[in-house]
Amino acid sequence: MGTSLASERTVAGHDQGYYDIPFSTLLYVARVLEQEGVDYRYVDGQARAAFDETGFLTQLAEDRPAVLATVVNIPSLGPDLALLGKARAAVPGLRIILLGPTAKWFKDRLLREGHADFVMEEGEELLTGRNLARLAAGETLAALEGGSAWNGAAARKQPARTPMTSLDFVDFPAYGLLDFSRYESDYYFGERMRYATVFTTKGCPYKCGYCPYPFGFGNRLIYRNPKKVGDDIERLHREFGVVQILFRDQVFTINRKHAAAVCEELIRRALPIRWVCETRYDVVDEAMLDLMYRAGCREIHYGLESGDPEMFGAIAKSDGPQSLDLFEKVVGWTKARGMRCHTHLIVGMPDESWETVRNTGRWLRKVKPDSIQLAYFMPYPGTPMYQELKASQALGDPDAIDWEDFGSFTRPVMPTKHMTKDEVKRAKELLSWDLRYSLMERLGMRVRRMLRLREAA
Numbered sequence: 001m002g003t004s005l006a007s008e009r010t011v012a013g014h015d016q017g018y019y020d021i022p023f024s025t026l027l028y029v030a031r032v033l034e035q036e037g038v039d040y041r042y043v044d045g046q047a048r049a050a051f052d053e054t055g056f057l058t059q060l061a062e063d064r065p066a067v068l069a070t071v072v073n074i075p076s077l078g079p080d081l082a083l084l085g086k087a088r089a090a091v092p093g094l095r096i097i098l099l100g101p102t103a104k105w106f107k108d109r110l111l112r113e114g115h116a117d118f119v120m121e122e123g124e125e126l127l128t129g130r131n132l133a134r135l136a137a138g139e140t141l142a143a144l145e146g147g148s149a150w151n152g153a154a155a156r157k158q159p160a161r162t163p164m165t166s167l168d169f170v171d172f173p174a175y176g177l178l179d180f181s182r183y184e185s186d187y188y189f190g191e192r193m194r195y196a197t198v199f200t201t202k203g204c205p206y207k208c209g210y211c212p213y214p215f216g217f218g219n220r221l222i223y224r225n226p227k228k229v230g231d232d233i234e235r236l237h238r239e240f241g242v243v244q245i246l247f248r249d250q251v252f253t254i255n256r257k258h259a260a261a262v263c264e265e266l267i268r269r270a271l272p273i274r275w276v277c278e279t280r281y282d283v284v285d286e287a288m289l290d291l292m293y294r295a296g297c298r299e300i301h302y303g304l305e306s307g308d309p310e311m312f313g314a315i316a317k318s319d320g321p322q323s324l325d326l327f328e329k330v331v332g333w334t335k336a337r338g339m340r341c342h343t344h345l346i347v348g349m350p351d352e353s354w355e356t357v358r359n360t361g362r363w364l365r366k367v368k369p370d371s372i373q374l375a376y377f378m379p380y381p382g383t384p385m386y387q388e389l390k391a392s393q394a395l396g397d398p399d400a401i402d403w404e405d406f407g408s409f410t411r412p413v414m415p416t417k418h419m420t421k422d423e424v425k426r427a428k429e430l431l432s433w434d435l436r437y438s439l440m441e442r443l444g445m446r447v448r449r450m451l452r453l454r455e456a457a
Helices: 024-036 053-063 077-090 101-105 107-112 124-136 213-217 226-240 256-269 286-294 309-316 324-336 354-367 384-392 421-436 439-456
Strands: 067-071 095-099 118-120 147-150 155-158 193-198 244-247 274-279 297-305 340-347 371-376
Touching: 024 067, 024 124, 053 077, 067 077, 067 124, 077 095, 095 124, 101 107, 101 118, 101 213, 107 118, 107 147, 107 155, 118 124, 193 226, 226 256, 256 286, 286 297, 286 324, 297 309, 297 324, 309 324, 309 354, 324 340, 324 354, 340 354, 340 421, 354 421, 371 421
Parallel strands: 067 095, 095 118, 193 244, 244 274, 274 297, 297 340, 340 371
Antiparallel strands: 118 147, 147 155
């Protein structure tokens, strides 16, 4: 649903030092348009540090397209909608199709207020392109499928007549539209590398209460054939110089047989590729990790969320084995095979307390993953925890939160049952500081600080 990072810049755009991820759905959409014989222009709005709004609107007015398809995100929702209004002004009669989980969540508002003519809700990679082709051919909104339009009083659902059952409907997503000199980073391996994002599966059937993955990507798994995945990566390497892959699967090893087939395909092709993936601690074992390393995996991201046993079992991984002991073993297995272990944590979930924070710190210091990401809890629309908090109002109304704060790593948006927002912020800062330095380093800094205070006195 979008991430916002603190920046001193005054213009919209992406920090060139960060790891920008192209919205892969549009690359599938573009390839479908090519298959349908529809002329289009692709605008990669994050390909520059600053978005050229004037240039974009000027080009739009010159092209006078029949329809515009784009994505909106929660943290930038206000500016996104303002830009859509300017696009309509630049091209009278322009039709707008919106994609992504944010559009799906706010579909009633977006359709009612005229920000969109159609909001996609399923099969976006396949059906968006077909819908665009229909509108370009002069068909009406009634001909579209896989989303909703406005009927004058409410959103009208128009189900998919041809559901998307796999990711194999294109031979190669339209990666050629990207300026790959822009997609280079030293973010993961400390070495500047040209990279691309690839899906081997899409969807997540798990029911983690805080996570927007099932709502955003669907709770039904769909696959791309392992041979096609291998073809994609080989072309990315040979034609565009890509040497690093970020697999965007929500849970890379959720289907062991499929993940193993992808790995074996990469091993067979012997490509000089290093890759990163995200998965769960309870769907890997030592044999799977061995195979992933041989295939080029050098970093795995695991969702820990909390190192407190009760919170881990009840909230973070309620539909798994709920074993921090197993998680500790998996971290050890991963590191022993030469792969970096990165863990995602959430600070400030509704049951967070100083005790759960301390337990998380103890577990991390004991287990020592290579790196961690500390994020504040966000009651994302479409998640079970949002629904619970909305119904109870126990911690305030989640809809009253400033949307620009969602996806932020800089400040919490809600208190917990036991902590104020200021305390949640302090807890995140303390965890970050505590894990950055060893016990002796922390004691040394404390002694030096006390000596400076004594000297100043």
